[in-house]
Amino acid sequence: xxxxxxxxxxxxxxxxxxxxxxxxxxxxxxxxxxxxxxxxxxxxxxxxxxxxxxxxxxxxxxxxxxxxxxxxxxxxxxxxxxxxxxxxxxxxxxxxxxxxxxxxxxxxxxxxxxxxxxxxxxxxxxxxxxxxxxxxxxxxxxxxxxxxxxxxxxxxxxxxxxxxxxxxxxxxxxxxxxxxxxxxxxxxxxxxxxxxxxxxxxxxxxxxxxxxxxxxxxxxxxxxxxxxxxxxxxxxxxxxxxxxxxxxxxxxxxxxxxxxxxxxxxxxxxxxxxxxxxxxxxxxxxxxxxxxxxxxxxxxxxxxxxxxxxxxxxxxxxxxxxxxxxxxxxxxxxxxxxxxxxxxxxxxxxxxxxxxxxxxxxxxxxxxxxxxxxxxxxxxxxxxxxxxxxxxxxxxxxxxxxxxxxxxxxxxxxxxxxxxxxxxxxxxxxxxxxxxxxxxxxxxxxxxxxxxxxxxxxxxxxxxxxxxxxxxxxxxxxxxxxxxxxxxxxxxxxxxxxxxxxxxxxxxxxxxxxxxxxxxxxxxxxxxxxxxxxxxxxxxxxxxxxxxxxxxxxxxxxxxxxxxxxxxxxxxxxx
Numbered sequence: 001x002x003x004x005x006x007x008x009x010x011x012x013x014x015x016x017x018x019x020x021x022x023x024x025x026x027x028x029x030x031x032x033x034x035x036x037x038x039x040x041x042x043x044x045x046x047x048x049x050x051x052x053x054x055x056x057x058x059x060x061x062x063x064x065x066x067x068x069x070x071x072x073x074x075x076x077x078x079x080x081x082x083x084x085x086x087x088x089x090x091x092x093x094x095x096x097x098x099x100x101x102x103x104x105x106x107x108x109x110x111x112x113x114x115x116x117x118x119x120x121x122x123x124x125x126x127x128x129x130x131x132x133x134x135x136x137x138x139x140x141x142x143x144x145x146x147x148x149x150x151x152x153x154x155x156x157x158x159x160x161x162x163x164x165x166x167x168x169x170x171x172x173x174x175x176x177x178x179x180x181x182x183x184x185x186x187x188x189x190x191x192x193x194x195x196x197x198x199x200x201x202x203x204x205x206x207x208x209x210x211x212x213x214x215x216x217x218x219x220x221x222x223x224x225x226x227x228x229x230x231x232x233x234x235x236x237x238x239x240x241x242x243x244x245x246x247x248x249x250x251x252x253x254x255x256x257x258x259x260x261x262x263x264x265x266x267x268x269x270x271x272x273x274x275x276x277x278x279x280x281x282x283x284x285x286x287x288x289x290x291x292x293x294x295x296x297x298x299x300x301x302x303x304x305x306x307x308x309x310x311x312x313x314x315x316x317x318x319x320x321x322x323x324x325x326x327x328x329x330x331x332x333x334x335x336x337x338x339x340x341x342x343x344x345x346x347x348x349x350x351x352x353x354x355x356x357x358x359x360x361x362x363x364x365x366x367x368x369x370x371x372x373x374x375x376x377x378x379x380x381x382x383x384x385x386x387x388x389x390x391x392x393x394x395x396x397x398x399x400x401x402x403x404x405x406x407x408x409x410x411x412x413x414x415x416x417x418x419x420x421x422x423x424x425x426x427x428x429x430x431x432x433x434x435x436x437x438x439x440x441x442x443x444x445x446x447x448x449x450x451x452x453x454x455x456x457x458x459x460x461x462x463x464x465x466x467x468x469x470x471x472x473x474x475x476x477x478x479x480x481x482x483x484x485x486x487x488x489x490x491x492x493x494x495x496x497x498x499x500x501x502x503x504x505x506x507x508x509x510x511x512x513x514x515x516x517x518x519x520x521x522x523x524x525x526x527x528x529x530x531x532x533x534x535x536x537x538x539x540x541x542x543x544x545x546x547x548x549x550x551x552x553x554x555x556x557x558x559x560x561x562x563x564x565x566x567x568x569x570x571x572x573x574x575x
Contacts, residue, residue, distance in 0.1 A: 023271065027095050028177035029070035030140060032160050033057060033147075037180040038245050040157055042337065043172040044270030044310075045252035046285060046296050049467070050278040051270070052252070053170035054100065054161035055180070057147075058245070063105045063156045065147040070099045070178075075136035078107075078115060079128045082529035085159065086151020091138060092165055097176075100161035105148025111136055112145075116524065123515070123522050152530065164272075171272045172254075174337045182244060185340035186253055188332060190239035192286070192297050193348070195231035196319055198357055200390060201303075203289070204230045209344065220343025226327065227348045230355055235301035235319050237286055240334050240342075251296050258300045258318065259331040266300050266318030268310045280308035282419035283389045291417035300332075305368050305389030305421070324352035361395035379411050380427035380461065387422035400471075405450045406442070408474035416443075416470040427461040428474050438478050438558050440464075440509055444471040452477070452508050454557070477508035480560040483552055485568075492547070492568045502534040502552060509557035517551040 031037060038058040045052035059065050069091055076098065077090035085102035089111070092098050107115055114136060118129060138144060149156045162171045174180065190208050194201035205227060214221040236258055241249040257267040268284075283306035286297040301318030302311065322328045332344045366372040368390060372383040379398055392414070400410035408428050430439055441455040441464040452475065455464030462474050484503040487494050494500055502525070504511060514534060516523045525534040552564040 024175050025097075025171075027097065029097075029099065029162070029173075030068070031178055032067055032070055032099070032101060032158060033065060034068065035065065037178070039180045039182065040155075040244065040248065041250050042180075042182075042242065042244070042252045042254070042270075043170070043174065044254070044273070045250050046281060046298070049282065051273055051281050053273075053275070053278070054102070054159050055173050057158040057160055057180075059147045059156045059158060061156055063146070063148045065158070066143050067101055067104065067145045067147055067158060069138040069140060069142045069144050071095065071140045073099075073138055074133045075111060075131050075138065076133075077128070077130050078111075080115070080119075081126050081128075081151055082527040084151050086153060087145070087148065088151075089144060091144075092133070096165050097171070098161075098163040098165045098168075100159075100163060101145065102159035102161070103148055103150050103153040103157065104145040105150065107145045108143050119524050120522075125524060125526050150528070167274070169272050169274050172270060172337065175271065182242075182336055182338050183340065184243035184336075185342045186240050186242040186334045186336055187249075187342055188238050188240045188334060188344050190295075190297070191227075191332070191344070191346065192237040192239070192289075193227070193229050193231065194235045194237065194299075194301075195233070195355060196235050196301070197231065197233045197354070199360075199393060201235060201286075201299075201301075202355065202358070203286075204234075204355055214344075217345075220331075220333075220341075220345055222345040223347070227346055228351050229322060229348055230351050230353045232323060232350050232352075232354070233319060233321050234348075235299065236330070236332070237297040237299045237301075238332060238334070239295055239297050242336050253298065253334050254337045256298065256300065256332070256334045257313065259333075260320050261329055262331070263315075264313050265315040265320060266302075266311070267313035268298070268300075269312055270310060273308070273310055277308050277310075279421050280306055282421065284308060284310075287419040288417040303389050305386075322348055322350045324350045360393040362393060364394065366392040366394055378409070378429040380425070380463075381413060382425040383420075384422050384424070387420050387424055389419060389421060392418065402473060403444065403448050403450070405475060406444075406473040407439070407476055410444060410471055410473045412471045414469040416468055418469055420467045420469065423465040423467050424469075425463060425465055426455075426472055427463040428472065429460060430457060430462050430474055431460070435476055435478065438476050438560075439474055440477060440558065441472050442475045443468065444473060450475055452510070454509070475508070477556065477558040478560060479506075479508060480562040481506040481511060481554040481556050483554055483562050483564045485550070485552075485564075485566060488566075488568065492566065494568060494570050498538060500536045500538070502536075503532055504534055504554050505532045506554075506556045506560075509560075512555050512557040514552070514554045516553075517549075519548050520551070 040058045041056035043055050071093045073091045073093040076092040079088045087104040088102040147158045162173045193205040195204045242252045243249050255269040283303045290296050328348050330346045335341045368388040374381045394414045397412040436457040439462050441453050442450040443453050482505045486501040516525045523536050525536045547567045547569045550566045550568050555561045
């Protein structure tokens with residue numbers, strides 16, 4: 001019987017397959033770089049709390065590659081930040097699209113002059129500015145800056161985006177004839193089956209895929225063994241990579257599709273999404289598995305609370321039924337943008353068994369569509385509507401004994417591997433009139449490490465707005481930031497002829513503000529938050545050999561301030 005099923009399935013898989021449909025806009029752009037493009041992360045890659053809204057272009061560990069405007073237009077936004085996109089530039093084009101260039105090392109020409117003048121005007125490195133349509137005009141192919149590693153970047157590259165100017169929706173840049181090298185297909189590393197008949201999807205089958213246990217056909221790979229599933233109503237998930245360059249791989253698929261008995265029931269495709277929907281990634285993936293096992297499964301079915309719009313095929317939310325008397329053929333196809341496809345075929349059958357339902361933590365439930373509020377004498381929790389992706393039976397514990405460093409009892413609010421779409425409000429009573437401006441909440445790790453989370457005191461409560469469940473307590477921050485002048489010799493001389501660097505750090509509430517002065521003159525210092533560095537690049541300000549007063553003021557988010565004055569001298573005069 002099983003051999004007949006194999007033959008029948010092979011006949012099915014040899015039928016012509018469908019490639020993904022691309023509705024390309026009738027608009028094209030030039031490349032932002034004058035090099036062959038290799039990607040380290042395509043559009044729509046799976047990231048923490050968001051889909052990747054652009055494509056990351058490899059610069060092979062180098063900074064300083066020239067970046068060019070992809071079309072005529074005007075600079076509509078300039079944002080400089082120690083975090084996120086770092087030094088970023090936005091250009092509006094008359095064709096209705098906006099191009100975005102992020103993690104730049106520096107800007108160029110008139111744009112750079114405008115930015116520096118504005119920073120000195122507002123006396124701040126970080127800013128978010130929206131120039132008018134006639135302020136900074138650019139032409140296609142004009143040099144606008146250089147690739148870098150600023151902001152939250154973890155290595156030199158160019159993050160590049162195309163957005164719909166009107167809706168601000170990020171679009172897949174490859175739709176606009178910007179070509180990247182990609183000749184390798186994705187690969188399905190793991191197939192997971194969920195029992196969806198319980199309060200939440202529960203994994204009942206988890207299989208790693210090896211080509212050694214498949215039969216290679218002209219249409220794809222067939223798993224040799226039947227998969228026996230302890231459930232009847234099921235959904236499927238896949239762990240899949242897209243191989244980009246050689247062994248470089250990324251949790252990224254342009255499209256995926258599941259077919260049951262040759263009928264498509266579910267698909268997703270990464271052409272565009274809205275920023276308001278990007279956090280639905282936490283429903284798109286198996287969030288609990290990611291948090292507990294550190295790999296990402298893309299679910300090929302929809303949770304009730306997943307309102308994302310990347311699913312062109314959605315029959316019965318991607319769920320289907322199997323039984324113990326019938327062999328059910330499944331076809332899973334994953335593709336990159338250039339239609340490099342990996343297809344996996346499997347035969348599944350129910351064992352007729354079901355797993356035992358989980359024992360609930362409590363008899364109460366939180367519901368996605370309503371506000372959920374819990375309050376005791378010392379604790380308040382508010383979950384707004386649409387913060388949950390599904391009905392939740394919460395695990396809550398109050399008044400747990402404090403640990404070292406905590407100044408209140410601990411409160412367990414479910415667990416940190418259940419996702420939230422919106423921020424919730426957590427409040428813990430603080431019965432003390434002292435240091436009310438210094439208290440904040442901290443989450444507690446499994447090893448009882450206190451991780452500052454933020455929040456502020458008001459009317460007897462310390463309140464935090466957070467997108468993470470977990471265990472929380474009150475801590476106090478009375479320690480000022482640390483400041484250290486680097487490159488300083490014993491005789492107070494700075495010998496670097498290009499820059500001066502200052503290390504600043506704060507282990508509690510975090511850095512909030514900083515200012516650096518030389519002889520009472522404000523200096524434009526760039527803040528690299530990931531490396532705890534302030535850098536001042538010597539410019540046209542004349543610096544003399546004689547001693548000068550350097551004044552550094554750094555303040556954290558609880559008002560603790562470090563004020564450092566040092567008499568220093570420079571090795572030479574800078575032009």
